[in-house]
Structure formats: structure tokens, C-alpha cells
Amino acid sequence: xxxxxVIVLVSFAYLGVLFAIAYYGDKRxxxxxxxxxxxxxxxxxxxxxxxxxxxxxxxxxxxxxxIGFLPVYLxxxxxxxxxxxxxxxxxRISKTYRITSIADFIASRYGKSQALGGLVTVIAxxxxxxxxxxxxxxxxxxxxxxxxxxxxxxxxxxxxxxxxQDTALYIAMTLAAFTILFGTRHLDATERHEGLVAxxxxxSVVKLLAFxxxxxxxxxxxxxxxxxxxxxxxxxxxxxxxxxxxxxxxxYATWSFLTFVSMxxxxxxxxxxxxxxxxxxxxxxxxxxxxxFPLYLLLINIFVLPVALGGLMLFDxxxxxxxxxxxxxxxxxxxxxxxxxxxxxxxxxxxGMVIVETIALSTMVCNDLVMPVLLRQRWxxxxxxxxxxxxxxxIRRGAITGILLLGxxxxxxxxxxxxxxxxxxxxxxxxAQFAPAIFGGIYWKGGTRAGAIAGLSAxxxxxxxxxxxxxFAKSGWLPAEFLxxxxxxxxxxxxxxxxxxxxxxxxxxCLFWSMLANIGTYVGVSxxxxxxxxxxxxxxxxxxxxxxxxxxxxARIWRGSASVQDLLRLIGxxxxxxxxxxxxxxxxxxxxxxxxDDVPADADLVQFAETQLAGAIxxxxxxxxxxxxxxxxxxxxxxxxxxxxxxxxxxxxxxxxEQKSRELEAATAELRAANTLLEELxxxxxxxxxxxxxxxxxxxxxxRAFTEILLDDPHMHPAERKRFLGITVKETERxxxxxxxxxxxxxxxxxxxxxxxxxxxxxxVIRESAEATSQxxxxxxxxxxxxxxxxxxxxxxxxxxxMQVLINLLSNAVKFCPPRExxxxxxxxxxxxxxxxxxxxxxxxxxxxxxxxxxEKFRQVGDxxxxxxxxxxxxxxxxxxxxxxxxxxxxxxxxxxRGATFSFVLPLEAPAAAGGxxxxxxxxxxx
Amino acid sequence: xxxxGMTGQRLAAIFLMGWLLLDYPILSLxxxxxxxxxxxxxxxxxxxxxxxxxxxxxxxxxxxxx
Numbered sequence: 001x002x003x004x005x006v007i008v009l010v011s012f013a014y015l016g017v018l019f020a021i022a023y024y025g026d027k028r029x030x031x032x033x034x035x036x037x038x039x040x041x042x043x044x045x046x047x048x049x050x051x052x053x054x055x056x057x058x059x060x061x062x063x064x065x066x067i068g069f070l071p072v073y074l075x076x077x078x079x080x081x082x083x084x085x086x087x088x089x090x091x092r093i094s095k096t097y098r099i100t101s102i103a104d105f106i107a108s109r110y111g112k113s114q115a116l117g118g119l120v121t122v123i124a125x126x127x128x129x130x131x132x133x134x135x136x137x138x139x140x141x142x143x144x145x146x147x148x149x150x151x152x153x154x155x156x157x158x159x160x161x162x163x164x165q166d167t168a169l170y171i172a173m174t175l176a177a178f179t180i181l182f183g184t185r186h187l188d189a190t191e192r193h194e195g196l197v198a199x200x201x202x203x204s205v206v207k208l209l210a211f212x213x214x215x216x217x218x219x220x221x222x223x224x225x226x227x228x229x230x231x232x233x234x235x236x237x238x239x240x241x242x243x244x245x246x247x248x249x250x251x252y253a254t255w256s257f258l259t260f261v262s263m264x265x266x267x268x269x270x271x272x273x274x275x276x277x278x279x280x281x282x283x284x285x286x287x288x289x290x291x292x293f294p295l296y297l298l299l300i301n302i303f304v305l306p307v308a309l310g311g312l313m314l315f316d317x318x319x320x321x322x323x324x325x326x327x328x329x330x331x332x333x334x335x336x337x338x339x340x341x342x343x344x345x346x347x348x349x350x351x352g353m354v355i356v357e358t359i360a361l362s363t364m365v366c367n368d369l370v371m372p373v374l375l376r377q378r379w380x381x382x383x384x385x386x387x388x389x390x391x392x393x394x395i396r397r398g399a400i401t402g403i404l405l406l407g408x409x410x411x412x413x414x415x416x417x418x419x420x421x422x423x424x425x426x427x428x429x430x431x432a433q434f435a436p437a438i439f440g441g442i443y444w445k446g447g448t449r450a451g452a453i454a455g456l457s458a459x460x461x462x463x464x465x466x467x468x469x470x471x472f473a474k475s476g477w478l479p480a481e482f483l484x485x486x487x488x489x490x491x492x493x494x495x496x497x498x499x500x501x502x503x504x505x506x507x508x509x510c511l512f513w514s515m516l517a518n519i520g521t522y523v524g525v526s527x528x529x530x531x532x533x534x535x536x537x538x539x540x541x542x543x544x545x546x547x548x549x550x551x552x553x554x555a556r557i558w559r560g561s562a563s564v565q566d567l568l569r570l571i572g573x574x575x576x577x578x579x580x581x582x583x584x585x586x587x588x589x590x591x592x593x594x595x596x597d598d599v600p601a602d603a604d605l606v607q608f609a610e611t612q613l614a615g616a617i618x619x620x621x622x623x624x625x626x627x628x629x630x631x632x633x634x635x636x637x638x639x640x641x642x643x644x645x646x647x648x649x650x651x652x653x654x655x656x657x658e659q660k661s662r663e664l665e666a667a668t669a670e671l672r673a674a675n676t677l678l679e680e681l682x683x684x685x686x687x688x689x690x691x692x693x694x695x696x697x698x699x700x701x702x703x704r705a706f707t708e709i710l711l712d713d714p715h716m717h718p719a720e721r722k723r724f725l726g727i728t729v730k731e732t733e734r735x736x737x738x739x740x741x742x743x744x745x746x747x748x749x750x751x752x753x754x755x756x757x758x759x760x761x762x763x764x765v766i767r768e769s770a771e772a773t774s775q776x777x778x779x780x781x782x783x784x785x786x787x788x789x790x791x792x793x794x795x796x797x798x799x800x801x802x803m804q805v806l807i808n809l810l811s812n813a814v815k816f817c818p819p820r821e822x823x824x825x826x827x828x829x830x831x832x833x834x835x836x837x838x839x840x841x842x843x844x845x846x847x848x849x850x851x852x853x854x855x856e857k858f859r860q861v862g863d864x865x866x867x868x869x870x871x872x873x874x875x876x877x878x879x880x881x882x883x884x885x886x887x888x889x890x891x892x893x894x895x896x897x898r899g900a901t902f903s904f905v906l907p908l909e910a911p912a913a914a915g916g917x918x919x920x921x922x923x924x925x926x927x
Numbered sequence: 928x929x930x931x932g933m934t935g936q937r938l939a940a941i942f943l944m945g946w947l948l949l950d951y952p953i954l955s956l957x958x959x960x961x962x963x964x965x966x967x968x969x970x971x972x973x974x975x976x977x978x979x980x981x982x983x984x985x986x987x988x989x990x991x992x993x
Contacts, residue, residue, distance in 0.1 A: 067969060074949050077977060081942035081984060084935045227965025243967035244958045252951040259950065287991070290938065291984040298977050305970060 004147050007343070011143075014344055015178055015351070018199045022182055025195030036197045037281045039288035044201035045275050046293045047208070049076065049266060050300055051131075051353035052138030055207055055346045056323050057420030058301065062308035063322030066242030069421070071255050072428075073301055075262030077294040087267065087276060088286055089442050093545045094277045098611035099619065102273040102434060103364040106456075108619040109441035109542045110449035111535030117368030117620050119453060120434065123460045124270050125361055125403060127430025130471070132357060132407030133414070134423040135350040140168035140411075142327050142346045146339060152328050154321055172408040175354050176401045183359035184396045193359070197279045200356060203348040208300050210345020214326050215303020217338055218310045222329070226306060233309045242309065257508035261428045268431040268438070270360035271353065278360075323420050354404070362399035367618025370395050375624055388573045392616060414475035425507045426467050433459035433514060436522045445539040447522065448531040455522025462514040467506060470495045564599050567609040570625060574616045583612055688857065695738055695873065699731040706731075741874040745857070748881045755885070760799055761792035762835055762906075766826055769806035773814065782814050782822030789828060793835050795906055801882045805890075808875040809839040809902045816843035816900070834888070834905040842899040851892050855880050879904075937987045945980045949973070 028035050035041070054073075061069035080087075090105070099105045103124065107117030144167060145153065182196050223229045233239035266272055280286075311325035320328055327346065330338040371392075414423075436455050440447040473483045473495075486494035496506050498513050531539060564584075572580035581596075587608050588599050599605060606626060613622035706724045710716065716724075747753040770784055777784050806826075813824045827838045846854060857877045876890075883890040883904045894900035947953060961968040 067973065070973060074945075074973070074977065077980060078942050078945045078949070081938045081945065081980075084938045230962070230965055230967055230970075240960070244960065244969050252955065255954070256950055259946075287988045291981050291988055294977070294981045294984065298974070298981060302974070 007143060007146055007340075010340060010344065011347060014347060015174075018202065018351070019178070019181065021202050022193075022195030022199040025198030026185075026193075027195075029194035034194055034281060036194050036201070036279075039285040040292065041198065041201045042280065042285040043289040043292035043296065044204040045197045045279065046272070046289055047204035047296045047300075048200050048271055048275050048352045048356050049269075050204070050207065050297070050349060051424075052135050052346055052350045053131075053420050053424040054300060055211060055349040056138050056142070056326055057134070057424065058304045059308045059311065059325045060321065060323030060419050061421040062242065062304050063312055063325070064419070066244070067305070068251075068254070068258075069304060070301065071258035072262045072421075073297040075259040076266035077297060078259070079263040079266050080290050080293055083286060083290055086439070086442075088283060089545060090267070090438075091277050091280050091283050091286070093442065093542050095280075095283075096545060097541070097619065098614040100278055100615055101360055101364045101367065101618070102268065102270055102438075103368040104614070104618045104620075105273070105277075106434065106437050106441065106452065107368060108614075109538055110437075110447070110452045111532055111538050112620045112623045113449050113453075113535075114368070114372040114620040114624075116449060116453055116456075117364075117618060118372065119456055119460075120437075121361075121364040121368045123430060123433060123456065124364060125406070126468075127433075127460075127463070128270060128357060128361060128427050129403070129406045129410050130414070130423045131427035132354060132403065133410035134420050135354050136168045136172055136404075136407055136411045137423075138323070138420060139347060139350040140166070140171050141324065142343050143167055143171070145324055145327055145331070146343050149331055149336070149339065150334060152320060152331055154319065154324070166412075168411055169408055172404045175351060176358075176404040178351070179355045179358050179400050179404075180397045182355055183362070184393050184400070192279055194279075196355070196359070197275065200275065200352050203352040204296070206348040207345045207352075208296065210341050210348070211300055211326065212303065213338060214330060214342050214345075215307055217333075217335065218329050219303060219306045222310055222314070222333060223306070229306045229309050232313060236313075239309055239312060242305070253503075254505045254508050257504075257511050258425075261425070261432050261507065261511055264432040264435045265428045268434045269357075269427075270364065270431070271356035274356055274360035274363075354407075358400045358403050361403050362396040363618075365399035365403075366392060366395040367616075367621060370399075371617045371621040372624075375621055389576050389616070392574065413477060414471055426471060429467055429507055429510050429514065430460070430463055432511065433463060433518055436515075436519045440522060440526075441539075442542055442545075445536070445543050446526055446531075447539065448526045448529055449535050450529050451522045451524070451526030454525040455518045455520075458521040459514045459518025462517045463510055466495050466498060466510040466513055470506065564596060564605065567605065567626070568596075571609055571612050574613060580612070691857070692742065696735065699735040699738070703728050703731045703735070738874070741878060745874055745878050745881070748878065748885070755798045755801065757796055757798050760795050760797055760802065762795050762802075762828060762837070763788045763792040765799060765802050766806060766828060766837070769803050769810060770826065772803070772807055773810040776811055776814050777824070780814055780817065780822065781820045782817045782824060784810075784814075785823070785825040787825060787827040789830065793828070793830060793908075795835060795908065797886050797906065801885075805879040805882050805904070806837075806839075808879045812875060812902070813839055813841035813843070813900075817841050818843065831905060834907045836903060836905045838901050838903045840899060840901040845896045845898045846892060846894040846900050847896050848894075851894070854892065855890075934987055934991045938984065941980060941983050941987070945976070948976045 025035055036045070058069045058072075093099065094105060097108060099108055103117045103120035106120050107113050110116050182199070183193055219226060219229060223232070230243065233243065267276070307325055307329065308322060311320070311322060311329055314329065314332065315325075327339060327342050330342055433456055436459070437447070437452040441452070469478060470483055472478045473480060483495060486492065491497075492499055496509055498509070501509060501512070504512065568580055568584055571583070574580075575583070584596055584599070587605075588594075588596050591599070591604075593599055610619075610622050610626045613625060616622075617625070706728045710721060710724055744753070766786065766788060770786060774784070810824065810826075814822065817824060821842070823842050825838075825840045827836075827840070829836050829838075855876050857874060880890045883906065886906050888904055888906040890902070890904040892900055892902050957969045957972040959968065963971040
């Protein structure tokens with residue numbers, strides 16, 4: 001029958017099945033074909049929330065407070081509705097920054113603070129120990145009860161037995177060994193355990209089926225359905241009270257506080273964080289889980305009240321603990337198999353909780369408590385060890401064993417003083433202390449590290465004073481006067497009636513004061529101080545995680561230098577060299593780089609290395625380690641402020657926009673200038689054409705007029721005829737000259753003229769020019785004087801062009817000189833580095849206002865409308881172009897009535913332009 | 928976020944409605960004796976609201992998917 005060996009065998013067989021599932025899950029995961037990558041497994045694994053508290057304790061709670069067992073499940077039902085916002089954000093943050101535990105989360109949020117991580121770990125361990133002890137109590141109790149089958153014997157006072165005869169100790173050790181096998185076989189940077197999740201989901205199915213089986217058996221097997229049970233219960237006034245909320249004062253308050261604390265616990269419990277956040281495969285699984293998980297809670301609670309009522313009626317005052325009804329009812333009905341199934345259900349509820357909880361806690365203890373201490377020990381030289389992964393695993397294994405032993409000690413010490421649910425609620429109140437720091441952390445950038453530390457400490461202290469110490473007092477560890485009279489006899493300090501607040505149950509009382517202290521100090525301290533640079537940067541990364549992970553690359557607040565190999569070695573020490581190498585190669589591939597050598601050692605790589613390491617040893621420790629490998633400069637305040645500032649992205653945008661619009665404005669201005677220039681050129685072209693046509697028309701008109709006269713009058717006097725023909729020839733010549741000069745100017749201006757630069761004797765060129773114009777001087781009876789230096793100054797220039805300038809100036813001079821009295825002088829002299837040539841006449845002179853205009857095309861001084869034009873108006877512009885081509889300058893000095901002096905200087909050193917020009921072959925030739 | 932904006936708001940509304948229905952004072956309206964089909968009034972009410980909440984959440988979530 002149900003001998004001890006059978007029960008032990010079944011227990012181990014069950015654990016073996018779990019292990020097989022976990023092993024299979026891990027194998028499939030390694031093969032890349034995850035069995036847990038669907039929302040149903042995710043929802044079932046979330047049901048790790050339902051422990052022996054639910055399986056055995058709910059019935060016990062229902063037997064004493066009726067419907068009062070429900071808020072613990074209604075709270076999570078309501079809370080998951082908000083998961084769409086809250087949990088999605090927490091998951092996104094954790095995945096982005098490789099966060100592996102709730103301690104890591106809080107520490108990372110507040111500037112990767114090791115102190116905070118340690119504090120959270122301590123609170124979590126101390127807070128959760130009662131919860132683990134209740135699992136041990138339930139499992140060992142159920143084992144002891146089943147052992148006496150078919151008799152129903154309540155487990156004897158455990159303290160009566162020496163510990164080595166205590167099954168709870170062996171259960172604790174077995175669970176520790178099993179958890180170690182499960183959770184710490186190898187290190188993973190993501191700290192995910194696919195096989196474990198599969199096993200937990202399986203456990204959730206088992207416990208649900210077991211509970212439903214027992215519930216259905218009691219409701220429909222022993223009694224005639226729900227209505228029958230309730231009807232019978234109606235007959236007893238004591239039982240009838242269980243179906244309504246008792247009207248005793250504070251009952252609604254208890255209801256509200258329990259709903260509230262369980263809303264928080266569903267997120268803050270380390271194992272819930274582990275399963276819902278760390279083990280989450282895909283953010284999108286959250287959707288289905290939001291309604292599947294409450295459905296699970298509903299199903300597992302449907303039969304709680306019927307079982308409680310049934311048990312109370314059946315065992316009426318026979319000393320059977322209501323916490324054991326789920327097991328004892330089938331036993332009382334001699335249903336062996338069902339009793340065994342119930343036992344397995346309870347076992348699965350307990351083991352599931354213990355395994356996940358201790359894995360989560362051991363990760364925290366290792367990463368946030370032990371590692372930071374070890375890293376500080378210089379003699380330990382942790383960051384120089386070749387392979388620290390074995391060390392990490394040992395620390396975690398030690399932590400798992402230690403936590404279970406703590407649970408066992410608590411069980412021995414205080415186990416009997418409280419019912420299952422009351423014990424569990426102590427833990428709920430403890431982990432609720434994380435809520436302000438977490439919710440504040442993801443929605444309020446103003447929360448600071450100092451605030452979080454102060455708030456957590458205050459909340460934890462109040463919790464310990466109002467809930468933990470009283471539980472010790474009730475267990476006899478502390479004198480009872482501590483509770484009844486308050487410490488030091490001060491009634492105001494009575495732990496469960498603090499400052500005289502009475503009328504609340506102990507959980508509500510603790511929650512009120514601890515939350516008041518926690519939130520109050522968190523907000524108060526945060527507001528009274530300022531966040532440090534690193535803190536503020538983390539705050540921004542957490543609060544704006546959706547902005548940082550959607551479209552924007554992660555803000556890289558990092559400057560410094562690192563080598564890829566250094567980082568690889570560092571990561572290799574903690575993850576193992578092969579695993580690290582794999583991760584780096586995958587990283588390189590993700591960035592589209594062929595090999596590891598191509599990876600730039602930039603901020604992104606350091607970030608990558610840090611997140612990899614964070615998975616293994618926690619964010620705060622990873623930061624310290626990576627900082628030791630890279631020579632990091634602290635980020636400049638400006639850089640950080642840039643990223644934190646709420647408006648930074650917007651500002652960056654608007655700055656960019658401003659920059660762009662400035663560029664645009666500049667481009668517009670350029671365009672406008674170009675346009676103005678074009679318009680100017682266009683106008684000049686029009687002017688030019690109209691001038692040219694005018695200039696051409698004048699000689700043409702006179703040619704036409706004279707030839708028409710000659711044609712019309714054949715009997716013209718020969719002398720007259722000769723004079724007319726002479727004019728026609730002259731006008732034709734002028735026309736030819738005009739056209740030639742226009743072509744010439746166009747060539748020079750378009751730089752297509754040919755230049756033949758040679759070394760010249762300037763004296764000689766001047767003499768030749770004087771020779772060429774001598775006839776002109778004789779015709780007008782103007783004297784020409786040459787004042788040339790003795791030695792012929794030599795110069796680099798084009799001979800013909802230079803003569804063109806000189807002839808032009810000479811003929812201009814002679815043109816404006818009064819006949820007979822006219823006198824023109826050419827002087828050549830050397831000025832510094834240049835030769836200067838002056839052509840002076842004693843003509844009417846030019847008014848200073850015309851000194852520039854005479855060098856413009858077709859501009860002739862004098863009244864061109866009445867006076868007959870004396871030239872083409874192109875001579876001076878061409879001359880000036882030529883002189884400028886040789887790097888010189890042509891100008892006029894004159895005053896009305898004092899003659900004019902046209903001067904030009906030519907540099908002795910030929911400018912580069914002159915040397916380069918001959919190479920350029922022009923399409924046409926000059927004149 | 929935009930696509931799921933309405934889903935989040937609907938779920939938040941369900942949360943508020945659920946909290947209202949499952950807490951004092953509305954809860955106190957059902958803590959009297961009485962029964963529905965043999966089941967005590969409060970018990971029936973609580974589980975009824977619970978089922979309603981789950982159904983609404985399922986509706987919101989599954990409709991978003993389609």
C-alpha cells in the first residue's frame with residue numbers, strides 16, 4: 001500500500017520526470033527549436049505563482065476566513081491587465097540591458113549601484129525565507145501525513161524531533177541538489193533556463209489537475225455538487241459566516257490591502273521576475289498570458305471553498321488542520337490513488353516555487369552580493385583569473401544550499417506559529433517594498449539612488465519591525481512583552497499597533513506603515529538631492545526604453561579605448577572562452593563584419609561586452625570589470641546631459657534642422673547672388689548688343705548714305721565723288737576695325753586669344769610703336785618726344801600685343817591733342833620690380849569722374865550724340881585687358897584742361913598666367 | 928506602440944473597472960445572505976466578475992491580434 005518507500009519512490013520518479021523534461025527542453029533549445037517559445041507555456045510557467053500556499057494553504061485560509069483567501073488571486077488578475085504597459089516595459093528594459101534579476105534591475109536603474117543591488121538582495125533573501133520555509137513545511141507535512149495512511153495523524157511538533165530525523169531537512173537537501181542540477185549546470189549570459197521553464201510549466205499543469213481532481217471528488221464525489229455543499233454549510237452558522245465577508249471592523253481594509261499587496265507581489269517576487277521577465281522568450285507572449293494566467297488562477301480556486309467547507313463538515317472538530325484538507329479528504333475516503341495524486345500535486349507546487357525562487361535568489365546573491373565583494377578584494381585577483389565561470393557556479397550552488405538551509409531553520413523555529421498563508425504574506429509584504437523603486441524607476445526620471453536606498457531601507461526596517469520581529473516573538477524567540485507592551489514599555493512603539501494604529505490586521509498594518517515610510521523617503525530623498533551623471537543617464541535609458549529601442553541606437557555615453565582581444569579575454573573568463581568567442585563572432589556577424597578582426601573597439605562593442613558580462617555577474621559588477629579592461633574616460637557632463645535631457649532628441653533634431661535651414665539660407669543667398677550676376681550679365685549683354693548695333697549702324701548709315709548719293713547722281717563732280725568715296729572707304733575701314741576689335745576683345749575675355757610671350761627690349765617696342773604712328777603725328781602736326789632709359793629694360797611679354805597697347809595710347813593721345821601745339825611724350829622708367837611707361841599729352845584732359853568709364857567698352861569721353869565719334873570705344877578696354885594679362889596695371893591721371901597721362905606698369909617677373917597662356921592654342925588667330 | 932495604444936488603454940480600463948467591482952464599497956453590496964442557483968451571493972458575484980474580467984481581457988487581446 002502506501003508505504004514510505006512507495007511515497008519516496010513516487011517523489012523521486014516525479015522529480016526524475018521533471019528533470020527529463022528540463023533536459024529535453026535544454027537540448028531542444030540548444031538545437032534552436034525551443035519548446036517553450038509559445039504563449040501557452042509562458043502562461044503556465046507564470047503559474048509558478050501558485051505554490052503549496054495555493055494548493056494546501058488556500059483551503060486552510062478559506063476554512064478560517066471564508067472568502068478571504070481570494071484577494072491574493074484577484075490582485076494578480078487585476079494587475080496583469082496593466083502588464084501591457086508595465087511588464088512590457090520591464091521586459092524590454094531587461095532584454096535591452098541584459099538584466100537577470102530584480103536586484104540587478106534596481107541596481108542598474110539607479111546608476112549600476114552595487115550598494116543598492118546588495119540591499120535588494122538582502123531584503124529579497126530575508127523576505128523570501130519564510131515563503132520557502134512554508135513550502136518545506138507543506139511538503140514535509142504532506143509526506144508525514146501520507147506516511148500514516150490510512151490513519152489521519154497531524155505531523156507532530158517538529159521541534160520535538162532531533163533535526164537528523166526530520167524529513168524536512170532531507171527534503172530541503174534533496175531540493176537543493178535538484179535545484180543545483182536544474183539551474184546551475186552551466187552559465188549563460190542571458191541567465192535563461194529553457195528546460196527549467198518547460199519543467200515549471202509541466203508542474204503547473206500537474207498541480208492544477210491534482211487540485212481539480214480533489215476538488216471535483218469532494219464536490220461531486222462526497223457531496224452532491226456546489227449547491228449541496230453550500231446548502232449544508234448554511235445550516236451551521238459558523239460555516240455560513242465563511243460565505244460572506246465578516247462584518248468585523250477592518251475586514252474590507254484587509255481585503256483591499258491583500259488585493260494591493262498581491263498586485264505588487266505578482267511582479268516583485270524574485271521568482272515571478274525570473275519567469276515573467278528573465279525567462280520570457282518573446283515580448284509578444286505577454287498578450288495571451290494576460291488572460292490565460294488569470295484563467296489559471298480562476299480554475300485553481302473554484303473548488304477551494306467547497307473543499308474547505310466539505311473538510312470542516314467532515315472532520316468537524318477532529319483536530320485536522322484545514323491546511324491539509326486537500327490531502328486528508330481523499331485519505332479519509334480511502335482514495336489511495338487520489339491521495340497520492342494530491343501529494344504529487346502539492347509536491348509539484350512546492351518544488352516549482354523552491355526551484356525558481358532559489359535560482360533567482362542565488363543569481364542575486366552571486367551577482368549582487370558576493371561578486372562585488374570579491375571584486376573589491378585585491379588579493380583575490382578575480383579579474384585576472386583565467387576562467388572564473390567555475391567560481392561563479394560554485395557561488396551559486398552555495399547560495400542555493402544556503403537559502404534552503406535558511407528556509408529550513410525558519411521552518412524549525414517558526415513553522416508552527418503561523419498557518420501557511422500567514423507565513424507567505426510576510427514574504428509578500430517584504431517584496432512589496434521593491435515596488436516604489438521599480439515603478440518609480442521606470443516611470444519617473446527624478447528617482448535617485450539615494451532615494452531608492454533610503455526608501456528600501458526604511459520600508460524594510462518597518463517591515464522587519466512590524467512583521468518579522470513579531471513573528472519571532474510569537475515563535476518564542478523574543479519575549480512576548482515585546483508584542484504586548486512594546487519595546488522599553490512604550491505602548492506607542494508596539495510593533496503591531498505602531499503609534500497607536502489599531503484595528504488593522506498585522507499584514508495591512510505593516511503594509512500601511514512600511515509603504516508610507518518607503519514611498520515617503522524614496523520621493524522625499526529623491527527630490528531633495530540631485531542624481532549623479534551615471535544615475536541620470538540610466539534613468540533616461542530606463543524611462544525612455546521604448547524611445548531608445550525603437551529607431552534610435554542606444555545612447556552611447558562612453559569614451560575611451562579598448563581592444564577587442566582584451567574584452568574577449570575578459571568575457572571568456574566568465575563565460576568560458578568558447579562561449580565568449582561564439583558570442584563575439586555572432587556580434588561581428590550582426591554588425592555585418594566578416595571576422596572578429598574587423599570589429600572596431602568602439603562604444604558599441606564595450607556595451608556589448610558589458611551586457612554579456614552583466615548576464616553572468618550582474619550589471620554593477622560587469623561595469624566595474626569592463627572598466628578595468630578598457631581605459632575609460634568618464635563621460636563628459638555635456639555628453640551625458642545631451643542624452644538625458646528629456647528634450648535631447650527633439651533638441652538634436654531642431655539643431656539639425658536649424659543647421660539645415662542655415663545651409664539652405666546660405667545656398668539661397670548664393671543662388672540669389674548668382675541670379676543677380678546672371679541678370680546683370682544679361683543686362684550687360686543686351687546693353688552690349690544695343691551698343692554694338694548702334695556702333696555698327698553709324699558707319700553703315702554713312703556708307704549707305706554716300707553710296708546712295710553716288711548711285712543717284714551719276715553726273716556728280718569728280719572731286720565731290722572722290723571725297724564721298726573717300727568717306728565711304730574710311731567708314732568701311734572703321735567698320736572693319738570695329739569688328740576686328742570686338743572679336744579681339746571677345747577672344748581676350750573668353751581667354752581664347754593666342755599669346756606669344758618672349759623676352760623683349762621695351763625701348764625697342766616703344767620706338768617701333770612711335771614709328772608706326774609717326775604718320776599720324778605728322779598728319780596732325782603733333783610733336784612726339786621719347787624719354788627712354790639708357791639700357792634697354794627687358795621684359796617678358798607678347799610683342800604684338802604690347803605694340804597694340806602702345807599704338808592705341810599714342811593714337812589716342814594724338815587724336816585729342818590740339819593740332820600744331822600738340823605735344824606727346826613717352827617716358828619709360830623702372831620702378832620697384834616693374835617698368836613704368838607714361839604717355840602724356842597736352843590735350844583737353846579728362847574729368848576725374850570719367851577716369852574709370854573710359855576703360856569701359858564703347859564709352860568715349862565727349863558728347864557722342866553730337867560730336868563725331870573719334871574711335872571705336874574698344875581701344876582702351878582692350879589695352880587694359882592686355883596689360884592686366886601680363887600682370888600689370890593701366891590707368892589714367894588727368895584733369896580737365898591739363899592734358900592726360902596714360903600710364904601702365906609691367907612687372908619684370910613674368911606672372912604665371914603669362915607663362916601658361918602660350919600653351920593654350922586658340923581656335924582663331926588674332927587680327 | 929501606436930498599434931497597441933488602444934489595447935493598452937482598454938486593458939487599463941478593465942483594470943480600473945475590476946478594481947472598482949472587487950473592492951469596497953461595491954463589494955459590500957453583495958455581502959448579504961442570499962444565493963444564486965444555490966451558490967452564495969458573494970461567492971457567485973466574485974467569480975462572476977472574475978470570469979467577466981478574463982473574458983474582456985481575452986476579447987481585447989484576441990481582437991487586437993486579428
